Amino acid sequence: MELWIHHRASPFVRKALLAGLELGVEWRVRVVDLGSPAALDAYARVNPNRRFPALRDGELVIWESGAILRYLAATRDPAWLGRTPAEAARVDQWMFWELAHLGPALLGLQNARLGFLPKPGKDEDALVADCERALAVLDGGLTGRRYLAGDAITVADLAVASLFTYAEEASLVPPGYDAITRWLAALRERDSWRATERMKREALAAYGIDLSTRRAPVERGSLDAAERGG
Numbered sequence: 001m002e003l004w005i006h007h008r009a010s011p012f013v014r015k016a017l018l019a020g021l022e023l024g025v026e027w028r029v030r031v032v033d034l035g036s037p038a039a040l041d042a043y044a045r046v047n048p049n050r051r052f053p054a055l056r057d058g059e060l061v062i063w064e065s066g067a068i069l070r071y072l073a074a075t076r077d078p079a080w081l082g083r084t085p086a087e088a089a090r091v092d093q094w095m096f097w098e099l100a101h102l103g104p105a106l107l108g109l110q111n112a113r114l115g116f117l118p119k120p121g122k123d124e125d126a127l128v129a130d131c132e133r134a135l136a137v138l139d140g141g142l143t144g145r146r147y148l149a150g151d152a153i154t155v156a157d158l159a160v161a162s163l164f165t166y167a168e169e170a171s172l173v174p175p176g177y178d179a180i181t182r183w184l185a186a187l188r189e190r191d192s193w194r195a196t197e198r199m200k201r202e203a204l205a206a207y208g209i210d211l212s213t214r215r216a217p218v219e220r221g222s223l224d225a226a227e228r229g230g
């Protein structure tokens, strides 16, 4: 099995890395150099969207992080897709919502506050309002429930939590979202989260990116260059 990534500090890549660790997947990680048009052109034969991650298992190539998580769970431990039809429906609900609503809201504010590309077109007040709308939905969904689908962790928790990769650095969760705070704290205790947090910090540090002070845009290709020791 092969996993294509551009760097290990990406929330979308983190989804796959978390699932790989939780499900005991062994794969060869292939880091694509975003700064190299030739490498990116070659990668477009794997994922025509030129986005990361992508997975190959034998003849099967899959892109879209949510689909990758679902495939890994289906082939390794289907309980991670929900143990009942109701849980499975909630897993799907949160994973679709994460891509359609939570992602644009959280990543927009994150990118504005940390200076990541792409630079959002909205001002910070509008980005905060988008974020708070999404956080209120998530907090409501987690109130009275340990994980998103029920009592047991599923791929939906990995997918949604990954978008909080920069929650601390970008102050994405203000006080008052108690259910989110409790749920995130539980996920951060897991070995998989700790391991991927170390990977993220190493990727950032290798390129000398200090997010506590950073406000300028990160150069395209800089993080994947860090992955390769560049």
Ligand SMILES: N[C@@H](CCC(=O)N[C@@H](CS)C(=O)NCC(=O)O)C(=O)O
Pocket (backbone or CB within 6 Å): 006, 010, 011, 012, 013, 034, 050, 051, 052, 053, 063, 064, 065, 066, 099
């Ligand atoms: N919907 C896609 C989104 C993937 C995505 O946007 N990945 C970002 C990761 S930060 C990426 O590839 N960025 C590199 C680029 O835009 O060149 C998924 O869930 O896999």
